[in-house]
Amino acid sequence: MAVSTRMALLLTLCVLGCCVFAPSLAAPGDFLQCLSSSVPSERVFTPSSPSFTSVLVSSIRNPKFFTPTTVRPLCIVTPTNASHVQAAVLCGRRHDVRVRVRSGGHDYEGLSYRSERPEVFAVVDLANLRAVRVDRVAATAWVDSGATVGELYYAVAKAAPGLAFPAGVCSTMGLGGHFSGGGMGMMMRKYGLSIDNVLDATLVDANGRLLDKEAMGSDLFWAIRGGGGGNFGAVLSWKIRLVPVPSTVTFSNIQKTIDQGAASAVTKWQTLAPALPEALSIRVIVQNQQALFQTLYLGGCSALVRAMSSLFPELGMTRADCREMSWLQSTVYINSGDIKTPVETLLNRTTSLSTFTKNKSDYVKQAITKDTWDKIFPWFNGSAAGLMILEPHGGRVGSIADADTPYPHRSGVLYNIQYVAFWTGNGTDGPDWISGLYNFMEPFVSKSPRGAYVNYRDLDIxxxxxxxxxxxxxxxxxxxxxxxxxxxxxxxxxxxxxxxxxxxxxxxxxxxxxxxx
Structure with missing residues (x-):
């Protein structure tokens, strides 16, 4: 940790360590007045502020959470340092205003910036806390919670070629929320989830204290690495272990239709993918009665084609299917499918509010039969606006004990399923479709309880x-x-x-x- 940060931490512990809060029935206006003594006015946006709506919308990914009936915050605090976050918590405790912490807004139920019930709350938006400080020699980095996955990837690759970090494929995700829930991605079978590579963190707790790993203790440090966002405090930064990657990796997209044996290929993939060499990862996207097999190999094309020809001949991979590139380019290519897409697109935080979505999730421990896959594919009949993403486990993810982190879906898990429905306007086709598919899948997924991934938060459960x-x-x-x-x-x-x-x-x-x- 930087010297200045550690000094601020020690000072905060000395000043706030014995702070005691008494219940208060003060009005929300008192909370705002309290904030004004510690947070610059330009960092606090109330509904009367000209920029309130634009700041609120800046991290909303789903238009169903931005309607006239959405319960909105009393204000949005946009801190530029830890003291601003501490002030929001201290003032909130003193004046009965809870805070919700937002790092990127990708939470699928929008709970970081809205409430399901009438309530007075404030949002602490960490978008301005987004620094990435790479130590190439130590192969570590300190990254702020408001940085996005794309910003982390870009900063690491530029500062330390040959190093990388295992996290998700969506570049606009805020790292605070992504890390808090686990962090699945294309390299997790080789290097584990994001949380398996977190070494330290700084957090503002419910008493307004700024704590690092040593100060927060083993239980709290365990809890924030996979126990879900918004539960234990506001995590401001994370120290992470960087991992080695070769100068050239290979990516492949191979699509199979029903007539080309998609169901058979997915059936085999279920037990093959979790057992592949850890440098080779294959995920599947099922949509429009087709299966897209996305393959990342930490090595060159020739070795990948040889391995796939032996292990998964059903895909029919040839050199023409391979795209050799840097690891950084692969984090762009997985979404764009275009090798010419500049890596600087990883720095784009802009998203669209044009499409409504609903997400659900499952875990599979026993392979689903070919006969059942033949029944699953018709759910994606071309007119249904939805897809299914299958993320293989095994490897490093499965070698870590279920209790070592809060993320328990390790031993015996073959893969995770994410269901996604999308629609426009006020239609119900999307919600009805995903609910029907989720109910259909119940006999074939984990049970007692039926598992779900906290980063795919679902209030239906x-x-x-x-x-x-x-x-x-x-x-x-x-x-x-x-x-x-x-x-x-x-x-x-x-x-x-x-x-x-x-x-x-x-x-x-x-x-x-x-x-x-």
């Missing part, structure tokens, strides 16, 4: 109820064990230790458990 001023543990278990399995109780106990008053709270936040059941 349950919402919190509040009893006596804090979130009910029993209501949290309904959705929490789907996301976290047997780790949910430990997360709740940790929450009880660090935020017993349940200050950081939303519709699917971890409840505080003050004693074991």
């Amino acid at each position: 349950g919402e919190n109820t509040v009893v006596g001023g804090v979130t009910s543990y029993d209501s949290g278990k309904v959705w929490g064990e789907s996301y976290f399995g047997g780790n949910f109780e430990r997360l709740a106990i940790t929450k009880g230790k660090v935020d017993a008053g349940d200050y950081f709270r939303n519709e699917q936040s971890v409840p505080p458990l003050l004693s074991r059941k």
